[in-house]
Amino acid sequence: MGVLVLGGSWFLGRAVVDAALAAQLDVTTFRRGQSGEGAAGVKLVRGDRTNAADLARLAGEGPWDLVLDTTGYVPREALAVARALESTAARYVFVSTVSVYEGWPTEPLTDDSPVLDCPSDAGPDYGYDGDPGPSTYGFGKAGCERAILETFGPERTTVLRPGVILGPREYVGRLPWWLRRFERGGQVLCPGDPGRSIQPVDVRDVAQFALDAPAGVFNVTAPGTDTFGSFLGACAEVTKSSAEAVWVDESYLVGQGLKQWTELPLWRTYAGAWDVDSSRARATGLTTRPLRDTVVDTWNWMHDGELVAHERAGELGIAPEQEAAVLTAWAERRGGR
Numbered sequence: 514m515g516v517l518v519l520g521g522s523w524f525l526g527r528a529v530v531d532a533a534l535a536a537q538l539d540v541t542t543f544r545r546g547q548s549g550e551g552a553a554g555v556k557l558v559r560g561d562r563t564n565a566a567d568l569a570r571l572a573g574e575g576p577w578d579l580v581l582d583t584t585g586y587v588p589r590e591a592l593a594v595a596r597a598l599e600s601t602a603a604r605y606v607f608v609s610t611v612s613v614y615e616g617w618p619t620e621p622l623t624d625d626s627p628v629l630d631c632p633s634d635a636g637p638d639y640g641y642d643g644d645p646g647p648s649t650y651g652f653g654k655a656g657c658e659r660a661i662l663e664t665f666g667p668e669r670t671t672v673l674r675p676g677v678i679l680g681p682r683e684y685v686g687r688l689p690w691w692l693r694r695f696e697r698g699g700q701v702l703c704p705g706d707p708g709r710s711i712q713p714v715d716v717r718d719v720a721q722f723a724l725d726a727p728a729g730v731f732n733v734t735a736p737g738t739d740t741f742g743s744f745l746g747a748c749a750e751v752t753k754s755s756a757e758a759v760w761v762d763e764s765y766l767v768g769q770g771l772k773q774w775t776e777l778p779l780w781r782t783y784a785g786a787w788d789v790d791s792s793r794a795r796a797t798g799l800t801t802r803p804l805r806d807t808v809v810d811t812w813n814w815m816h817d818g819e820l821v822a823h824e825r826a827g828e829l830g831i832a833p834e835q836e837a838a839v840l841t842a843w844a845e846r847r848g849g850r
Contacts, residue, residue: 541556588635604669672729710740
C-alpha cells in the first residue's frame with residue numbers, strides 16, 4: 514500500500530511515518546525539509562503546500578492509497594492540497610482537533626457535537642478568539658475539514674479530532690515541562706483535584722489509528738481512566754523525584770490570575786476539557802496505552818532522543834518565583850483557617 518504523509522518529521526507526522534514503516538508500507542513524505550529529521554526508508558518529495566507548482570509536482574509522484582495530513586491549518590491551503598491530490602489518492606485522512614467544536618472546552622463533546630462554521634476557502638485569520646470559547650485555530654481546522662470533505666467526499670475522507678496528544682518528540686512541551694519540574698524537586702504546585710479524570714492520548718496511538726481508521730469523523734482521546742494525580746505521580750516516579758506535590762484549590766488559583774493550560778500545563782477548569790467521548794473510534798479499532806507508559810517513554814526520549822526547538826515551548830510554565838509565592842500564600846491561607 515502506498516502512503517503519502519504531508520509532514521513527517523515532527524511529532525505526530527513522524528509517528529505516522531514510523532507506524533507506516535513498521536507495517537511495511539511504501540511511504541512518501543512531502544515537506545519543506547527545513548526542520549526536523551525524516552525517517553530512513555521513505556521517499557522525500559520536497560515542497561511547500563502553499564506553492565501550486567510544488568503541489569502539481571507532488572501529484573505527479575502518485576498514485577497513493579492513502580494521504581495522511583498532519584499539517585493543515587489554513588482552509589484555502591487545505592482546499593488547494595485536496596484538489597491537487599484528489600485524482601491521485603484513493604482516500605484522505607485529515608488530523609483535526611476537538612477545538613473545532615462550538616462547545617469546546619466548556620461542554621461535554623461527542624463526534625456529533627456542533628462544529629464551528631468556517632468556509633472551505635477561508636484564510637488564516639478567519640474567526641475570532643474567545644475566552645474560553647472558540648479560537649481562530651479551531652475555525653481554521655473546521656474550514657480545513659470542510660475543504661477536504663467537499664473535495665474527496667465523505668466516503669473517501671477520514672477526519673480525526675484528537676484532544677491533547679502527548680508522547681516522544683512532543684515539541685510543545687507540556688509533558689516535558691512537568692517532568693522537568695518534578696526533576697527539579699522542592700514543593701510542586703499541583704492544580705485542583707488530583708482525582709480529576711484526564712484524557713491525553715499517546716501520539717503513537719493516534720498515528721496507528723490514522724492508518725487503520727475507516728472513513729468517517731472520530732474523536733480521538735483516552736478513555737478517562739487516568740487522573741491528574743496519577744499523571745503527576747508518574748512524573749515524580751520516573752524522575753525519581755523527592756518533590757512534594759502540593760495540591761491547591763483551583764478556584765484559588767483562578768483568583769490568583771494563573772493562566773490555565775499554559776502556566777500550569779494541562780490544567781483547565783472547564784467541564785468539557787476532559788469530557789470528550791471517543792467511543793465511536795474505539796468501536797472501529799482505536800486502542801490507547803496507559804498514560805504512565807507515555808510518561809516513561811517521553812522521559813527516556815528526553816534523554817536519548819533528538820530534542821526539537823519550537824516557538825510554542827516558551828508559552829509554558831509558571832516562573833519559579835511566582836510558584837513559590839503562590840505556595841507561600843496558599844500555606845498562609847490554610848494556616849489561618
